[in-house]
Amino acid sequence: MSPRITSSIPGVADHPVVTLGRVGVLLVNLGTPDSTDVPDVRRYLAQFLSDRRVIELNPILWKAILHGIILRTRPPKTAEAYRAIWMTESNESPLRHYTREEAARLAERLDPTGETLVVDWGMRYGTPSVGERMRALQEQGCDRILIVPLYPQYSASTTGTVVDEVARELLKLRWQPAIRTQPAFHDDPAYIEAVAQGIEHHLSTLDWEPEVILASFHGLPKRYLLAGDPYHCHCAKTARLLRERLGLSESAFRLTFQSRFGREEWLQPYTDETITALAEKEGVKRLAVVMPGFVADCVETLEEIAMQGRETFEEAGGTHFSAIPCVNDSDAAIDMLEALVTRELGGWWAKAQK
């Protein structure tokens, strides 16, 4: 057990006593609306799509398009997609549900008493915010915080903006905690193993075998790749490592990109076009899709792929379709997080445990 350093300011009677010496781990995911009501979805999209790491356009022009067109037309459609996948029992989106469960299960594994290490979770957009959870960790005596953006592949539009937000929070503080950030884990054996095991397990529950498996990643404007974003390369490496681990050929396991937004060119090949072409041009009847870029199931996996993707495939002549669940809060996912986090904490946690 760690000896705690207790600090207070002599002579200032009402100064809070701060117990230091704990380590905080903050899992951060993208974000999600608080409900499926159109105003809540609009508020969430407004915050998300105002982020200049996400939309790299002339800010004045984009503000006019966002408020003049997008936030008038998109929220009802997005709200409908969320309604189709909402977890009614806990009244929340799957992304929030699984992110919270991952944090709870990781805490249980690492330090069930919370004596030396506290695991928490937050969202880059919407609630609970990154700043709110960082403050909560500090209030619990965490003077060292590991930030874990839950994106295996690095992109400025996801990982980068989480780190920006953490830095903005630090700007407000006189007494800052020490910060570490979890690097991309797109090629980490623990992550590849968790996804591969998820694929194998899911396929073993089907009474048919896919002819092709698509590894479908969230897309990104091609412009961002050309500007130096490593995301495309990270996705390609993940797909190759998974293909090798599963022992599949390049035509049986293919890399695609989903979730296009706007009119410009995004990373190719596109998932929806590939699904149609596989059925129509290659005569593929049995297709499975895995989405390794998402640690937790969300509107993009459950609605866009599991629902719309199936419809697209069946309309094009396919007969068997299955969307493979993300690692979510499975044992394999917690094994992966435990491996990543303990490695990244290194001496930090060892010190707290002394």
Ligand SMILES: C=CC1=C(C)c2cc3[nH]c(cc4nc(cc5[nH]c(cc1n2)c(C)c5CCC(=O)O)C(CCC(=O)O)=C4C)c(C)c3C=C
């Ligand atoms: C230009 C817009 C977008 C970029 C760039 C972008 C990058 C990006 N996003 C994810 C992960 C997720 N995105 C999700 C939803 C979502 N993404 C965009 C747009 C961009 N994403 C929108 C408009 C939406 C909202 C839904 C919709 O209207 O279609 C989600 C799901 C959130 C949930 O609550 O379920 C995730 C996760 C990555 C990994 C990424 C870049 C690599």
Ligand SMILES: [Fe+2]
């Ligand atoms: Fe997105």
Ligand SMILES: [Fe+2]
């Ligand atoms: Fe989408």
